[in-house]
Amino acid sequence: MESLDLSKFSKIELPKFLKVRQNFKRDKIENVSDEVKKQIMPYINSLRNKKIAVGVGSRGIANINIITKTVINCLKEAGARPFIVPAMGSHGGATENGQIEILNSYGISEETMGVKIDGSMDTKIIGEYEPDLPVYLAKSVLMADGIVIIPRIKPHTGFRGRVESGICKMLSIGLGKQIGADSIHSKGFGRFSELIPGIGCMIAKKINVLFALAIIENAYDETYKIEFINKDEIIQLKREEALLKESRDLMAKILLPKFDVLVIDEIGKNISGNGQDPNVTGLYFTKYASGGPEFKKCAILDISKESHGNANGVGVSDVITRKLFDKIDFISMYTNCFTSTYMEPAKIPMVAANSEDAIKIAVKICNGVKIGEHKIVWIKNTMKLDNIIVSEPLLEEVKLNPDLDILTEAEDVKFYNGEPKFK
Incomplete structure (x- = not known):
């Protein structure tokens, strides 16, 4: 050629x-680790010896290694046994090694985090959202006693809706691995404004989601806000919806x-x-x-x-x-x-x-x-x-x-x- x-x-x-x-506008969080602790420590208890999955995505989020490490340390302090699950759908070539490699490139590895990374692409159907639309979830999550996710909330690149990129998308597509992402995408972006919140809430109701630690960045891709959102608040959507609007207003x-x-x-x-x-x-x-x-x-x-x-x-x-x-x-x-x-x-x-x-x-x-x-x-x-x-x-x-x-x-x-x- x-x-x-x-x-x-x-x-x-x-x-x-x-x-x-x-x-x-350039307001930002100066001490990210302290803010994470402030957000989550008052709400995590009764976790002794509980196996907790921590879902981390493939986006280049500012301070994601610091945020993830602090979440893991807080869970350990609460007596839990955390491990990391790549929550990135088909990214990394839809392979275990590919997804782990993406996390490693962000400074998130078993060595730096001090916990295991379970990159298995195996999933299980946990129900149907509608006929011919099975909902898949990573087996690694289902085998855990609970899950925490760390999403960044921002406008999506392909649709407009009440919620877009963020908590519900990570639950429905990110943790669905390749087959779950494929299942939802098969319906087309024209239905994403319905499917992302619908399936995300369905998953949140069926599994033990401890919380989402939602992140918003400013126009300089610096950490602007970190917010603890519990299971009930995830299902109600209002917190994620408000954070999406805030993120849109801040975007460069x-x-x-x-x-x-x-x-x-x-x-x-x-x-x-x-x-x-x-x-x-x-x-x-x-x-x-x-x-x-x-x-x-x-x-x-x-x-x-x-x-x-x-x-x-x-x-x-x-x-x-x-x-x-x-x-x-x-x-x-x-x-x-x-x-x-x-x-x-x-x-x-x-x-x-x-x-x-x-x-x-x-x-x-x-x-x-x-x-x-x-x-x-x-x-x-x-x-x-x-x-x-x-x-x-x-x-x-x-x-x-x-x-x-x-x-x-x-x-x-x-x-x-x-x-x-x-x-």
């Missing part, structure tokens, strides 16, 4: 670029509503379930969610190391780089998409030889804009949105926005072996 040799075509001029800071955004080209340095499963968060970019792969900026073309340059080759979501772009393509673990990506029943995120866009060519191709195919006047927004990823790069034609819009600060003068971007270098 070859990429286009742009030297054989007319020269493609890029505008000058400048660095800009986006300013968001691209503060320029309309431009021509979006450049994303990296995507990855540690960043978002879809590699990049459509709530930020507007690059949705379903019709059941909307929002975000308006633009014409998108180039994605790389995949994060923590994604372990799962490039799920790459299909929403127009052009990618050779280095990204060469890192793709197709089995991991295909397993993810096969389970979700949405193939669009796994489609391969045009592959450019390097980052310089990818950006220039995105500019060339962006019709209706004069050479040198393309409005380009360039971000690291959808979790790192404080400092961004914009092209000079956006300068006046930046100056008019009180939440944007100009950090540098506009300058030509330099490329070395096709990769960008900024001062």
Whole structure:
């Protein structure tokens, strides 16, 4: 497979670029471990010799190793015998080793946590939500005396509902492993607003959920809030619903509503379930969610190391780089998409030889804009949105926005072996 040799075509001029800071609310928890203890210690008792599963997901949550370790230590102090269960559906290639490897990459291992990790993918049907919709749960959870889950609550990338990503999703899809995730996804995202809370509450009623330790992050992906939610509150949904609204209000955004080209340095499963968060970019792969900026073309340059080759979501772009393509673990990506029943995120866009060519191709195919006047927004990823790069034609819009600060003068971007270098 070859990429286009742009030297054989007319020269493609890029505008000058400048660095800009986006300013968001930055309240955060200073001592995460102390906050975890404060939240859970008053409520855990009568656990002596009880075997407690601790469900941990695959998302790149700030301080997740500290939070998990503190939860485990608190459970031990209460006399329990905790162990960790990966609660991540089909991620990690839907294999035990793959899911444990994801946890290890977050600093969560048997050595660092001081407990066993049971990554078994075995499940058991615990009932039917409706005819032809069995509800699966990890056997490792069912063999425990109780379970604790540590979810982050935030808007979902593929649907809108009373609750989205968070407690109910971790219970219904995360702890359902590959077959449970597949069962729910087979009904399509159009029903997720009903199925996620419905099945999540059904599971919470059937098993001994001790509590969820819900996390909200600020726009800088720092720990903003940690909240203890007991079983009854999980089933009532009101606490999770309120935290979702709070999370949505705190989310980082691209503060320029309309431009021509979006450049994303990296995507990855540690960043978002879809590699990049459509709530930020507007690059949705379903019709059941909307929002975000308006633009014409998108180039994605790389995949994060923590994604372990799962490039799920790459299909929403127009052009990618050779280095990204060469890192793709197709089995991991295909397993993810096969389970979700949405193939669009796994489609391969045009592959450019390097980052310089990818950006220039995105500019060339962006019709209706004069050479040198393309409005380009360039971000690291959808979790790192404080400092961004914009092209000079956006300068006046930046100056008019009180939440944007100009950090540098506009300058030509330099490329070395096709990769960008900024001062």
